[in-house]
Amino acid sequence: MIEWLLAEGAPASCSVAGATRACARRLASFTLEPSIELQIAAARVALHHGHASGRVQAGGALADPSVFTALRTVLPAEMASALQSTFEWYSCRGAHFHNDAHYAGVLFGAWCLAGPSMDIVFPRTGWCVASRIGTAIVFDPFEPHGVLLPGSTTYEAECYADAAPSVFLAFELRLTAAMRAAFGIGAPMPGAPVLSSERAVHAETGALS
Numbered sequence: 001m002i003e004w005l006l007a008e009g010a011p012a013s014c015s016v017a018g019a020t021r022a023c024a025r026r027l028a029s030f031t032l033e034p035s036i037e038l039q040i041a042a043a044r045v046a047l048h049h050g051h052a053s054g055r056v057q058a059g060g061a062l063a064d065p066s067v068f069t070a071l072r073t074v075l076p077a078e079m080a081s082a083l084q085s086t087f088e089w090y091s092c093r094g095a096h097f098h099n100d101a102h103y104a105g106v107l108f109g110a111w112c113l114a115g116p117s118m119d120i121v122f123p124r125t126g127w128c129v130a131s132r133i134g135t136a137i138v139f140d141p142f143e144p145h146g147v148l149l150p151g152s153t154t155y156e157a158e159c160y161a162d163a164a165p166s167v168f169l170a171f172e173l174r175l176t177a178a179m180r181a182a183f184g185i186g187a188p189m190p191g192a193p194v195l196s197s198e199r200a201v202h203a204e205t206g207a208l209s
Helices: 036-049 064-072 176-183
Strands: 003-006 015-018 019-022 024-031 058-064 087-098 106-114 118-122 127-131 135-139 144-148 166-174
Touching: 019 127, 036 087, 036 106, 036 166, 087 176, 127 135
Parallel strands: none
Antiparallel strands: 003 024, 015 019, 024 135, 058 087, 087 144, 087 166, 106 135, 106 166, 118 127, 118 144
């Protein structure tokens, strides 16, 4: 079942390659227990790509029809039809606040497949999702976010030096009209703050410069 979180902060706009849209006002989360095969693959990613603390590391692409089918089974129709069929591995030992504003024309999904329980925190919108193995979220990649120890609101580098790595399988959903409606993405509001790859995000607090 999909759970929805509504943004508490002020509306913002997203800008990439000269195009501007409103940022999503909603985040979706759900639980999907991974197969043993996926958990083994995630453990391999943790072993080879999970060494740096505070930074999200790419672990390579995955094209697996069974993953595509599993996700489509639990997603509502408008999200299932927008799901793209290729996936990326990512790992981190905690992640300082950042955004992923290079993802144009999609919403971003992250499915936790290995590692300890962590909080995925979005300071501007007030969202905090308790993430464990099987937790997945879909969100606007422009929105600043971090992966923190449970209960934390700021990123403190020394807390993650010896942390076990978290491994996520990332997926993308095309920004169709149905997806825009589901995630509360309307026309950009005049005077709203603009999020982009040029807008600096404070690594410890997630505040915008």
